[in-house]
Every structure is written in structure tokens, then in C-alpha cells.
Amino acid sequence: MTTETTNLTSGGLPPRLRAALATAGLSLGPMIGAFVLSGLVLLLMKVNPFDYYGYVFQRGLLSPSGVQATLTRMGPLLLLAASLIVAFRAGLWNLGGDAQFLMGAVFVAAWAPLMVQHLPVWLVLVLSMLVSVVIGAIWGLLPAILRAYQGINEIITTLMMNFLGISLSSALVKLVFADPDTTVPQTRTLPVGDRLPVLFGSNVSSGLVIGLVVILAVHWMMTRTAFGLKLRVVGANPEAATHAGLSVPKLTLAVFAISAGLGGLAGAVAILGQYGNVRADWNPAYAFTIVPLVFLARFNGYAAIGYVFLFSALGIGSESAARRLDVPNYFTLVTVALLLVLLAVTERWAALRRARKGV
Amino acid sequence: MSGLFTDAFIIALLAGVVAATVPLLLAGLGEQISEKAGVLNIGIEGMMLMGAYGGFYVAWASGNLWLGFLGGGIGGMVVGALMALFCVRMGLNQIVVGIALTLGAEGVTALLHYEQFSRLYPRLSVMAPLPIPGLSQIPIVGPALFTREPVVYLAFALVPLFVWLFRRTQLGLMLQAAGDKPAALDTAGVSVLKIRTIAVLATGLLVGFGGAFLSIVAAGVFVPFMTHGNGFIGIVLAMLARGRPTWVMGGALVFGTCLSATTALQVAGVDVPTDIIQMLPFVAVMAVLLVAGRKARLPAALGAAYVRGER
Numbered sequence: 001m002t003t004e005t006t007n008l009t010s011g012g013l014p015p016r017l018r019a020a021l022a023t024a025g026l027s028l029g030p031m032i033g034a035f036v037l038s039g040l041v042l043l044l045m046k047v048n049p050f051d052y053y054g055y056v057f058q059r060g061l062l063s064p065s066g067v068q069a070t071l072t073r074m075g076p077l078l079l080l081a082a083s084l085i086v087a088f089r090a091g092l093w094n095l096g097g098d099a100q101f102l103m104g105a106v107f108v109a110a111w112a113p114l115m116v117q118h119l120p121v122w123l124v125l126v127l128s129m130l131v132s133v134v135i136g137a138i139w140g141l142l143p144a145i146l147r148a149y150q151g152i153n154e155i156i157t158t159l160m161m162n163f164l165g166i167s168l169s170s171a172l173v174k175l176v177f178a179d180p181d182t183t184v185p186q187t188r189t190l191p192v193g194d195r196l197p198v199l200f201g202s203n204v205s206s207g208l209v210i211g212l213v214v215i216l217a218v219h220w221m222m223t224r225t226a227f228g229l230k231l232r233v234v235g236a237n238p239e240a241a242t243h244a245g246l247s248v249p250k251l252t253l254a255v256f257a258i259s260a261g262l263g264g265l266a267g268a269v270a271i272l273g274q275y276g277n278v279r280a281d282w283n284p285a286y287a288f289t290i291v292p293l294v295f296l297a298r299f300n301g302y303a304a305i306g307y308v309f310l311f312s313a314l315g316i317g318s319e320s321a322a323r324r325l326d327v328p329n330y331f332t333l334v335t336v337a338l339l340l341v342l343l344a345v346t347e348r349w350a351a352l353r354r355a356r357k358g359v
Numbered sequence: 360m361s362g363l364f365t366d367a368f369i370i371a372l373l374a375g376v377v378a379a380t381v382p383l384l385l386a387g388l389g390e391q392i393s394e395k396a397g398v399l400n401i402g403i404e405g406m407m408l409m410g411a412y413g414g415f416y417v418a419w420a421s422g423n424l425w426l427g428f429l430g431g432g433i434g435g436m437v438v439g440a441l442m443a444l445f446c447v448r449m450g451l452n453q454i455v456v457g458i459a460l461t462l463g464a465e466g467v468t469a470l471l472h473y474e475q476f477s478r479l480y481p482r483l484s485v486m487a488p489l490p491i492p493g494l495s496q497i498p499i500v501g502p503a504l505f506t507r508e509p510v511v512y513l514a515f516a517l518v519p520l521f522v523w524l525f526r527r528t529q530l531g532l533m534l535q536a537a538g539d540k541p542a543a544l545d546t547a548g549v550s551v552l553k554i555r556t557i558a559v560l561a562t563g564l565l566v567g568f569g570g571a572f573l574s575i576v577a578a579g580v581f582v583p584f585m586t587h588g589n590g591f592i593g594i595v596l597a598m599l600a601r602g603r604p605t606w607v608m609g610g611a612l613v614f615g616t617c618l619s620a621t622t623a624l625q626v627a628g629v630d631v632p633t634d635i636i637q638m639l640p641f642v643a644v645m646a647v648l649l650v651a652g653r654k655a656r657l658p659a660a661l662g663a664a665y666v667r668g669e670r
Contacts, residue, residue: 045474093454142645152648155399156598159591164641171634289462292455328473330583333466340459344451 020302026350027310030342038335045327052321060317068203070313075207076101076270077312080287081304082215083262084294089222090255091235096143096158097263097287099165102278103139104132104264106169106187109271109278110177113188121194129210129268136264137257139165144256148249166283173280185280196273205273212305214262219301231255263287292340296347311336366499372623373503378577380615381514382407382586385569386593387600387607388517389562394597395525396558397538397660401457402442404590405464406563407570410435412468414571415483415581416475424486428510428571435567436560438464443559447552450664461590469583476581483579486510508576514568521604534558535602538658541665551665566590592640599644614640 013021039049059066080097087094108128115124143157179188196206222228234241234251241248266286271278293311297303318332386403393400413434418427438460445456486508494505525531536544537554545551573589574581592614600606617640621633 041470045470142649146648150648153598156595157645157648159595160641160645163588163591164638164645167634167638171632171638174634175632288458292452292458295452295455328470330466330469330473333462334470335466337459337463337466340455340462341445341451344445344455344459345449348449348451 022350024306026346027306027343030339030346031310033342034335034339037338038331041331041334042327045331047325047327052325052327055321055324056314056317058317059320060313060315065203066316066320070309070316071204071208072274073312073316074308075205075209075211075273076266077286077290077308078208078211078215078305079262079266079269080290081294081297081308082211082218082301083259083266084287084290085215085218085222085299085301085304086231086262087255087259088294089228089235089299090231090251091238092147092252092255092259093155094140094143094158094256094259094263095155095291096140096162096165096260097266097290098283098285099162099169100136100139100260100263101267101270101287102169102283103165104136104267105271105275106172106177106267106278107135108132108268109187109190109276110172112194112272113190113277116190116194124194125196125272128272129265132264132268133261134264136267137261139264140256140260144253144260147256148252169278170281170283173278173282177278179277187277189277190272192276195276196269205269207269207273210265210269214265215301215305218262222299222301289336292344296340296343298347314339368623368627369499370503372619373500374507375619375623376612376616377504377507377511378615379619380611381511382569382573382577382589383592383596383611383614384514384518384608385565385572386590387596387611388521388604389565389569390593390597391521391600391602391604391607392534392558392565393562394661395534395538395602395658396555397541397658397663397665398442398446398555398559399453399457399662400442400559400562401454401594402438402460402464403457403562403566403593404586404588405457405461406435406438406442406566407573407586407590407593408461408464408468408584409438410567410570411574411585412471412570412581413437413567415574416471418483418571418575419481424483424575427483427575428568431571431575432564432567435565435570436563439560439563439566442563443556446664447555447559450666453662453664465584468581472581472583480580483575485579486576510568510572510576514572515608517565518604518608525602525604535658537665538660541660545665545667551667555665566593569593595644610644613643617643 035049035053039053042049042052060070061067080101083097083100084094108131111131112124112128115127119127139161140158143154143161146152146157147154173187174185177187178185181188196210198204199206199208222232230241230246230251231254233244234246234248234255238248241251270284289311290308293307294304297307314335315332318335319329321327322329322331386407389406390400390403393403410431411434414427414431417430418424421427442456442460445451446453488506489509489512490501491505491512495501497505525535533544533549533554536547536549537551537558541551544554569589570586573585578585596607596610596614599610617636620639621631621636624631624636
């Protein structure tokens with residue numbers, strides 16, 4: 001395509017909309033590619049790919065209950081994406097999001113069902129979210145200190161705190177916070193009526209709104225405020241930031257507090273809005289799959305919302321399709337992997353094309 | 360408690376430590392090669408799973424455990440080849456591709472297992488131990504450490520081999536340069552992409568062997584998701600080791616001891632929850648870092664794709 005045709009086709013559109021359309025176009029190709037390739041895998045398994053993806057679309061995007069499940073799942077995922085955007089933009093690779101999520105979830109699940117008997121529900125919900133932010137931030141404190149004052153690589157420490165937190169949360173559920181009224185190892189359950197309110201009479205949890213507000217706020221903070229600029233300078237070049245008079249250690253601590261705190265909040269929203277309790281050994285590993293999506297969104301909040309919606313719909317749709325067609329749920333992993341690789345290839349190709357145009 | 364520490368118990372304990380250490384050692388050494396060459400290989404969990412599946416499948420189909428190890432190495436290298444193609448050749452983001460390959464390998468191996476073995480659950484024969492003459496006669500240590508499967512000795516023999524490779528050979532120097540100053544290597548007339556490709560393939564091979572050890576020697580079966588974080592611990596070991604193979608071995612022994620301690624304590628009748636024991640190695644390393652932490656020296660160009668002429 002030559003430059004003229006590009007200008008002709010997108011002539012009247014405002015630049016921001018044009019960019020959004022280009023991004024959407026760049027995601028559509030990889031999606032189709034991933035569906036075709038994983039469709040071939042389905043053929044090998046003697047399953048009709050059209051049946052399978054028919055169910056995926058029907059459940060994930062078309063049926064009212066499926067859409068509501070998709071939107072509800074987006075709440076915690078958006079918070080995790082916001083958590084990673086803050087850290088990644090500041091050049092800090094927080095790979096411990098799953099433990100931050102679980103620690104927030106476990107403490108809220110232990111605390112909220114007890115408190116709800118003594119305090120008004122709205123107060124319990126607000127306090128629970130504050131608790132989860134504090135717990136998440138505490139869990140991120142050690143890697144933050146080690147990074148800020150000892151210069152120890154945060155990939156190692158957050159990965160280790162991740163293993164530690166996954167084991168600790170399941171130990172807490174089994175040994176400390178176990179519901180005495182049941183033999184199943186799980187925490188007490190928050191009654192459905194005392195959870196986060198649903199939106200407009202649907203089954204969509206208002207966790208979605210919390211997620212959207214937070215990720216937009218984070219995007220605004222990182223791109224439009226002085227504090228965000230400072231963090232981006234630290235991320236781009238810590239030495240230059242020191243020379244510019246910024247206190248890199250303090251900013252590092254702040255980044256970890258926000259990022260890990262939001263990770264904890266994601267756990268709280270999952271419990272307060274959807275699950276109501278934590279079972280032993282529960283680990284949805286959301287953060288692990290959100291990491292590549294945030295990279296592909298190039299740390300942009302709007303793009304991250306799009307990818308999170310896509311991922312959420314695919315997850316909800318595939319779970320249903322797998323159940324109906326007796327395909328093991330592992331198959332979703334193959335689709336997600338193909339999608340990630342193809343998205344990365346397309347992203348790279350688009351970047352090369354932009355670079356070539358620029359020269 | 361005195362009755363607890365019978366000879367048989369101590370032998371079982373030491374043997375368990377060795378069995379848990381070998382996969383971690385192979386994963387750590389493998390990751391170390393990639394990191395030296397400047398590739399942050401987050402995909403090794405996937406390589407290990409593919410190695411575990413490939414190893415089990417070939418060993419089961421051929422009836423030969425050694426061929427199984429070859430299959431495991433090839434399985435790991437297939438994932439390594441994808442990693443090399445996407446990250447080294449095409450310069451895609453290493454973290455995105457690494458996570459994608461791990462998820463993909465989890466899915467593919469679990470599906471293959473479901474299609475082939477979910478109704479059969481075949482077990483492999485036990486690999487015959489090779490007693491080392493003389494050393495295997497020592498009481499307790501002999502049967503625990505020197506009457507082992509030959510692959511165990513080979514895994515530990517890799518440590519001095521790698522020390523020599525990194526310190527004394529031109530290949531070792533080129534690996535180091537590819538990670539620290541790729542442009543200098545390029546100027547010297549050596550292809551950075553070639554060195555990094557070799558490094559990632561070697562990682563796949565070693566990590567694949569580690570996975571094959573899990574399925575062929577340690578378990579005798581393949582179970583979906585059986586690597587259970589071993590690959591990620593390998594990443595931690597390689598980063599803590601700062602380029603030294605001997606440190607990888609030390610770290611692998613510490614983690615291996617803690618991982619095997621759970622089973623040992625349960626056999627001994629001490630009821631400590633698995634979750635608590637599994638936390639121990641991480642608590643230990645975090646404590647060490649907090650007290651004696653210094654900068655973990657990582658290659659300067661780690662994680663960055665090399666594009667000729669770009670600065």
C-alpha cells in the first residue's frame with residue numbers, strides 16, 4: 001500500500017480513532033490465524049473446529065449470560081493489567097503478580113465474611129479493598145527494598161516471592177483461615193447478597209467498573225502527570241533520572257507499592273465480586289497470562305482494555321465449548337499461545353513497517 | 360526421634376536430594392547458557408515439559424530409556440528452536456514469547472497425554488543403577504550417592520565441563536560477548552545471531568534432559584504440568600549464580616534438599632504441611648539476599664534483541 005492510498009482511505013478520521021482502528025486491525029489478523037491453526041489441532045483430535053469456535057463465540061460474545069461472565073472476569077484482569085502497566089513503564093519487571101493477587105484474595109476472604117456480621121456491607125467492602133491494597137503492597141515490599149537499596153534484580157525476587165506467596169496462601173487457607181463449618185479446605189464464604197453490587201440488574205459485577213476506572217486512572221497518571229513522567233524517566237534511564245535529581249530508590253518503592261497494591265486489589269475484587277471464598281490450592285494464574293498482553297498493548301491502558309476483553313471472552317467461551325464437545329480445557333492454552341505468538345509477530349511487523357516509512 | 364535416623368532412612372533422604380537436584384541443576388545450567396548469551400529465557404518451563412513428554416513417549420515407545428533421554432533432549436530443543444526463531448532471529452519480545460511457549464507446551468503435552476495415555480497410565484521400567492567401583496562400598500554415602508543411574512553422574516559432570524567451557528574456550532568467550540557487548544562480537548566477525556541461536560538450542564537440549572529425568576527416572580510416568588515450577592526455579596538459580604556453573608550446582612542442592620525434605624519428613628511420620636516445606640528454599644534465599652545482598656551481575660544486553668547497527 002502506498003502512502004497516498006493510506007491517506008485516502010483514512011482521510012476524514014481523527015488520528016486517535018485511526019490509531020485505534022489500526023490496532024484493532026492488527027489484532028484481527030492474528031486472531032483469525034490463531035483460530036485457523038488451533039482449528040487444525042482440533043481436526044487432529046477429530047473435533048469439528050466450526051462447532052468448537054461456534055460455541056466459543058456464542059458463549060463468549062453473544063449469549064447474555066456468557067457476555068456477563070466475560071465482563072465480570074474483566075474486573076480483576078484489568079486491575080492486574082493496571083498493576084503491570086505502572087511497573088513496566090517504570091522499568092521494573094514485577095513478575096510476582098499472582099502471589100500479590102492471591103495474598104489480597106486470601107486475606108479478604110478470611111476477613112470480609114466475619115466483619116459483615118458486625119458492620120454495614122458497604123463499609124466492609126470498602127475496608128476489604130483497602131486491606132487488600134495494603135496486603136499486596138506489603139508482599140511487594142521486600143523485592144522493592146532489595147531493588148531500591150541493594151540493586152538486586154527484581155525478576156529474581158518477585159519470582160521467588162511468587163512461589164512463596166502461592167504456597168503461603170494455600171497454607172493459610174488450610175491451616176489458619178479454614179472455615180470450621182465444612183470439611184472442604186476453604187475460607188468462610190461471603191454471602192451472595194453481601195458482595196459487590198451487580199450492574200443494572202444484570203449479573204455483571206461492579207468490579208468491572210472498578211477495573212475500568214483504575215486502569216484509565218493509571219493510564220492518565222503515567223502519561224499526563226508529573227509523577228508519571230518521573231516514573232517513565234526512571235524506567236527509560238535510571239542513571240539519567242539520578243542526574244536529574246530524582247530519588248530513584250524512593251520512586252522504586254512507590255512503584256512497587258502501587259503495582260503490588262493493585263495486584264492485591266485484583267484479588268479482592270475477584271473474591272468480593274465473584275467467588276466469595278478461596279479454596280485451598282486455588283490459583284487462576286491470571287497475572288502470568290496478563291504479562292504478555294500488557295507487553296503487546298505496549299503499556300497503553302486503552303489497548304490493554306481491548307486485549308483483556310479479548311482474553312476474557314476467549315477464556316469464558318473456550319471453557320464452555322470444551323465442556324460441550326468433551327475437549328480437555330488444556331486446549332485453550334494452545335489457542336492462547338498461538339494468539340500471543342502471532343500478535344507478537346504482527347506487532348513486530350508493524351513496527352518494522354513504521355520504521356521503514358519513517359526513513 | 361533417635362529411632363528415626365536409621366541407615367536406611369538417611370540413604371533414602373540423600374537419594375531423594377539427588378533425585379530432586381538433578382532436574383534443577385540441568386534447568387539452571389541450561390538457563391545460564393542462554394542468559395550468558397543475552398537471551399532471558401522465560402520459556403524453559405515449556406522446554407522442560409516438552410522434554411518430559413518427549414522423553415517419556417520415546418522411552419515408552421522404544422522400550423529404551425537412553426533413547427528416551429534423546430527424545431527428551433529433542434523435545435526441549437524443538438521448543439528452543441521456536442524460541443530462537445522468534446526471539447533471536449525475528450527479535451520478538453522475549454518475555455511474551457517465553458510465556459507463550461510455556462503455555463503452549465503445557466497445552467500440547469497435556470493434550471497429547473490425554474489422547475494417548477489417559478486410559479492406560481503406563482509406567483516405565485526402572486533405570487539400572489551403575490555402582491562406582493570403590494566409592495559405592497562406603498557405608499551410607501555409597502548406596503545413596505554412588506550407586507545411581509548413570510545420567511545422575513553425567514549431569515554433575517556437566518558442571519566442571521561448563522566451568523572449562525566458559526573460562527577456557529573461544530566458544531565460552533563468544534557466548535559472554537553475545538550477552539555483554541554484542542556489537543563487539545559482530546565487529547570481530549562473529550554472527551551474534553548464530554551464537555545466540557546455538558545458546559538457546561543448547562538450553563533446550565539441557566532443559567529437555569532435565570524434563571526427561573523427571574519423567575523417566577524420578578517418576579517413571581508422564582503427568583500433565585509435572586515440571587511444577589522446576590523451570591522457573593532454574594531461572595532463579597541462573598540469575599543468582601552470576602554466570603558460575605558451580606553456584607548453580609550449590610543452589611540446586613539447596614532447593615533440591617528442601618523439595619525432597621517434605622517426602623522424607625512424611626515418611627518419618629513428622630506431619631509438616633507440604634506448603635510450608637515448599638516455602639523453605641525461597642525463604643532461605645530471600646533471607647540471604649536481604650543480609651548479604653549485592654548486585655546480581657547480569658549480562659548488559661540481557662533481554663534485548665540484537666539488531667545490527669542499532670544503538
